[in-house]
Amino acid sequence: MRKREIAWRVFARELRDVRYTLKGDDREPFYALTPLGARVNRIYAVGVLTHVKEIDRDFYKAVVSDPTGNFYITAGQYQPQGRSFLQRIDPESLYDNPMLVAFAGKVRGYMGGEPPRLYLSVNPEFVVRADEDVRAYWILDTVRKTAMRIAAMEAALSLERPTREALLALGYPAYIADGVVEAVKEYGYVNLEGYRDMLLEVLQKFRELPMPEVSMEELPPVSEFGDYEDEMEAKVLEMIEDMDYEGTGANYLDLLDAARREGIGQTRLDEILEALKDRGEIYEPTIMKYKRIS
DSSP: OOOOOOEEOOOHHHHHTOOEEEOOSTTSOOEEEOTTOOEESEEEEEEEEEEEEEEETTEEEEEEEETTEEEEEEEOTTOHHHHHHHHTOOTTHHHHSOEEEEEEEEEEEEEETTTTEEEEEEEEEEEEEOOHHHHHHHHHHHHHHHHHHHHHHHHHHHSSSOOHHHHHHTTOOHHHHHHHHHHHHHHOSOOHHHHHHHHHHHHHHHHHSOOOOOOGGGSOOGGGHHHHHHHHHHHHHHHHHHTOTTSSOEEHHHHHHHHHHTTOOHHHHHHHHHHHHHTTSEEOSSTTEEEEOO
16 A cells, blocks of 8 residues: 655745656656655645636636645545535635635646646645634644755755755755755755745734634643643544444544544644554545554
């Protein structure tokens, strides 16, 4: 079974700047190689749904905006949850009442325009309504991860011969090192100052957004965070077992509802699911279903 690709946290601007893709034969996955070295097959993002349009029967396009630009979503028969969500949206209502959404999905590319250039869109595995807290956490997490890629690229460009081993020795994880070395080879010079300025602009806009209110009394003591994390993971594992009604796996949206009742937000649930998959405790028999490994 092929290990499922991680869902990258990237801003729309970095994805828009992609000029190179990586793909072997038909059995190999598609990757969009960003200038900062993210090898993107899947993404998870949160933003404002501003446009929805039915292109053909049961085929929809949508635009989701983050503080740096737009993501373009396409959903058809092979994205039933995303298509169903978009079908229920009145496009005219978005002009006066844009909607916050979270989505995850596979990135796809095609050539278009004159002169031809690469365009990327996302085939969503899911699209759900989000709130200000989910958007705030996604923005901060994406800023942090983008800053790490900027630092890794800066380190690589300072080396006479950037290699995976050299970046690993500097403390960068393998998935960052591999992508950065490939990006240096394909892109050569990368305007890192432009990306730093982008992050500063994002943080400036972030200050203007409604901020989540968290009472200090709601948080466990610092010394108990390890136990608190273990307790949340144990709860999610229990939910997966309890909601595997037909032996085919627990549905993601059911898990999300149950997690929220336990005080676990969507972003945290996604992180827990990824951690459990990485440790081999659960797997996905089909898209948006999770099953515990006995």
